[in-house]
Amino acid sequence: MLQFENVDKYYGAHHVLKGIDAKIERGEVLVVCGPSGSGKSTLIRTVTRLEAIQGGRILFEGRDVAAADSNVNRLRARIGFVFQSFNLFQNLSVRQNLMLGPIKVLGLSRDAALAQAETLLAKVGLANKIDAMPANLSGGQQQRVAIARALAMKPPLMLFDEPTSALDPEMVQEVLQVMRALADEGMTMMIVTHEMGFAREVASRVWFMDHGQLLEDAPPARFFDHPAHARAQRFLQDVLRPAPRAAMLTD
Amino acid sequence: MFDILHDHLALFLVGAWPHGPLGGVANTLVLAALGLVASFPLAIAVGMAQVSPWRWLRTGADAWTRLVRGIPLLLIIFWAYFAVPLLVGAEVSAFTTAVCAIIVYESAFLAQIVRAGLESLPRGQMESARSIGLSWLQSMRHVQLPQALANMLPSIVNQSVSIIKATSLAYVIGVPELTYSAAQVNTITLTKPLQTFLLLAAFYFVLCFTLSRFAGWMERRIARRRLGLA
Numbered sequence: 001m002l003q004f005e006n007v008d009k010y011y012g013a014h015h016v017l018k019g020i021d022a023k024i025e026r027g028e029v030l031v032v033c034g035p036s037g038s039g040k041s042t043l044i045r046t047v048t049r050l051e052a053i054q055g056g057r058i059l060f061e062g063r064d065v066a067a068a069d070s071n072v073n074r075l076r077a078r079i080g081f082v083f084q085s086f087n088l089f090q091n092l093s094v095r096q097n098l099m100l101g102p103i104k105v106l107g108l109s110r111d112a113a114l115a116q117a118e119t120l121l122a123k124v125g126l127a128n129k130i131d132a133m134p135a136n137l138s139g140g141q142q143q144r145v146a147i148a149r150a151l152a153m154k155p156p157l158m159l160f161d162e163p164t165s166a167l168d169p170e171m172v173q174e175v176l177q178v179m180r181a182l183a184d185e186g187m188t189m190m191i192v193t194h195e196m197g198f199a200r201e202v203a204s205r206v207w208f209m210d211h212g213q214l215l216e217d218a219p220p221a222r223f224f225d226h227p228a229h230a231r232a233q234r235f236l237q238d239v240l241r242p243a244p245r246a247a248m249l250t251d
Numbered sequence: 252m253f254d255i256l257h258d259h260l261a262l263f264l265v266g267a268w269p270h271g272p273l274g275g276v277a278n279t280l281v282l283a284a285l286g287l288v289a290s291f292p293l294a295i296a297v298g299m300a301q302v303s304p305w306r307w308l309r310t311g312a313d314a315w316t317r318l319v320r321g322i323p324l325l326l327i328i329f330w331a332y333f334a335v336p337l338l339v340g341a342e343v344s345a346f347t348t349a350v351c352a353i354i355v356y357e358s359a360f361l362a363q364i365v366r367a368g369l370e371s372l373p374r375g376q377m378e379s380a381r382s383i384g385l386s387w388l389q390s391m392r393h394v395q396l397p398q399a400l401a402n403m404l405p406s407i408v409n410q411s412v413s414i415i416k417a418t419s420l421a422y423v424i425g426v427p428e429l430t431y432s433a434a435q436v437n438t439i440t441l442t443k444p445l446q447t448f449l450l451l452a453a454f455y456f457v458l459c460f461t462l463s464r465f466a467g468w469m470e471r472r473i474a475r476r477r478l479g480l481a
Contacts (some may be wrong), residue, residue, distance in 0.1 A: 048382060050378060050381075050382070073381075073384045073385070073386050074384065075384075076381060076382050076383065076384045077383065077384025078384075081379075081382040083375055083378070083379060083382075085373075085375050086375075087373075087375035087376060087378060087379035088379070089376065089379070089380065089393075089394045090376065090398055091394065091397040091398045091401070092393075092394075100383070100385070100393055100394075101383035101384060101385065104385060104389055104393070105383060105384040105385060105389075146379075149383065150382075150383070152383075153383055153384065
């Protein structure tokens with residue numbers, strides 16, 4: 001469904017993606033992890049051409065996303081993207097956030113778009129917030145609306161760029177719950193996240209990136225229990241170690 | 252001074268109207284309103300072009316605003332006075348000429364406001380709009396512009412203060428507006444130019460001060476809405 005072929009990206013002289021070569025099959029839930037600055041967010045943003053690449057190819061459903069005859073708007077309509085900072089349209093109500101794309105891009109009627117918005121909001125547990133403005137919602141609620149907004153385009157592939165990193169801790173689970181439900185329905189997903197518990201439980205495969213390289217590509221059990229690469233081992237030690245610092249501070 | 256005001260109030264407020272063309276404060280306001288309303292769509296187009304992803308459009312829009320901002324309004328009025336009749340091949344009234352010149356001049360300044368308003372929005376708004384497949388123009392129309400315009404309102408009202416003052420230059424091509432009225436009053440009273448033109452200044456000041464107070468009130472209201480309710 002999605003294939004990276006020897007993808008290279010530079011910011012000036014800085015080589016941020018180094019020959020990424022990997023593949024995601026239909027129905028997979030792929031988690032990309034790695035230390036900050038490893039290039040994982042950049043990688044996911046190259047899929048819908050939010051970032052340009054300088055070398056290699058990215059194929060979505062067998063077609064080069066940057067091909068001359070590829071329409072970037074049509075591509076993006078087929079790939080859901082969930083941002084770290086939600087990015088709900090601040091001038092529109094929740095209902096309008098969910099209806100804008102289906103009406104303007106897919107050509108749905110208002111009634112059909114509204115019916116779909118109601119169904120999707122119920123699915124993410126926010127049916128009662130349909131008339132709310134984004135600014136009046138909590139972070140977790142905004143992110144669930146953002147997921148519903150992406151789903152409203154009926155995309156065969158969903159991308160999540162650190163969807164819980166901007167949330168207060170108590171709101172992380174409500175968002176992960178929605179994502180878990182999506183995975184259970186068989187949605188193909190590529191998720192950049194630091195939620196290792198979620199990755200172990202939901203992912204069908206884990207990619208580990210560091211310094212722009214894809215170092216590991218393994219099922220979660222193997223990745224978490226026997227990481228092959230030294231840098232993956234160190235990363236896992238760092239993120240999975242119970243925080244000793246909090247205890248020290250109270251002493 | 253008050254006797255001048257008393258004797259010539261109608262001339263100051265509406266000019267020769269209803270026996271002649273509308274003038275005075277009324278016509279100044281009409282000029283300014285027409286200038287603002289007509290230059291606004293142009294300013295939106297130019298401001299959008301300045302933040303657009305197409306280089307030639309950005310370059311063109313930048314060149315336009317730089318050019319217009321670098322020329323005194325008086326010269327634009329003169330230029331329009333001589334050029335517009337040539338271009339349209341017919342007689343053009345002084346009023347129309349003045350409105351055209353003000354539109355050209357103000358569109359460049361308003362475009363700066365539009366551009367600033369668009370640039371001040373979080374980047375994620377455009378990214379997420381594009382990410383559901385909306386084109387750049389659709390994203391602008393449904394997501395960026397409505398937000399930018401709401402934030403821009405105080406600056407636009409402030410700009411209308413400058414438009415009101417700019418209309419005084421229409422006097423030089425004989426448009427009967429506030430300054431023109433004052434000049435007429437000055438001719439009638441003959442010996443009181445200081446008082447007459449002080450009165451003129453007072454008229455402009457009242458108009459402009461009221462507008463800037465209104466802009467300030469709007470600014471506070473928007474700030475409050477952003478902090479609390481919204």
